[in-house]
Amino acid sequence: MAAAGQVVVGVSGSLASLAALRTAARSSGRVLVAVLAWEPPEGEVLHARNPDSAWAARCAREAAARLDRAFEEAFGGTPSEVTVVRRVVRARPGRALCRLAAHPDDLLVIGARARARRAVVRRQVSAHARCPVLTVPAPAFARRERRALRRATARDFAAG
Structure with missing residues (x-):
């Protein structure tokens, strides 16, 4: 019997978000909605004063590529055992997720x-979510190990 509702996971490309993505994919019977929220680098207010649709389109493409990279880093591609919906949203992350x-x-x-000194998204989600929230901690690695893992690809971990 399939579980009700969907699993929405925030993805940024950080080790913590990759751990969250892997955890969210284990929720059997639910649709996995992977969300990468983005804003223009200069912020929405400055962008509104001097809108540049080409710049915004480029930022959106880069965000979509970052979401694709997250799936590649976490699974080596899109997992076949779960239904995945990828969403790239132009909004603040906490608001978009809620x-x-x-x-x-x-x-x-x-x-x-x-x-995390500034857990803005976590605080906003905790305060405004209308559903249960699961917070997944980042794996604990030494700084040198984190750098090495950042450069690793899924092929580096393949058996062979």
Whole structure:
């Protein structure tokens, strides 16, 4: 029997968000909605004063590529055993996640860095989510190991 609702996971490309993505994919019977929210680098206010549609389109393409890279890093591609919907949203991450996981039957999954000084998304999601929130901690690695893992690809871990 399939579970009700969907699993919405915030993806940024950080180790914590990759751990959240892998955890969210294990929710059997639910649609996995992977969300990467982005804003123009200069912020929405400055962009509104001097709009540049080509620049915004480029930022959107880069965000979509970052979401694709996250799936490549976490699984070596899109997992076949789960239905995946990829969403690239132009919005603040906390708002976008709460808007997409708006039903009580949904599950919202976010990653949490161990020593995050500014946990803005986590605080906003905790305060405004209308569904259960699962916070997945980032794996604990030494700084040198984190750098090496950042450069690794899924092929580096393949048996052979």
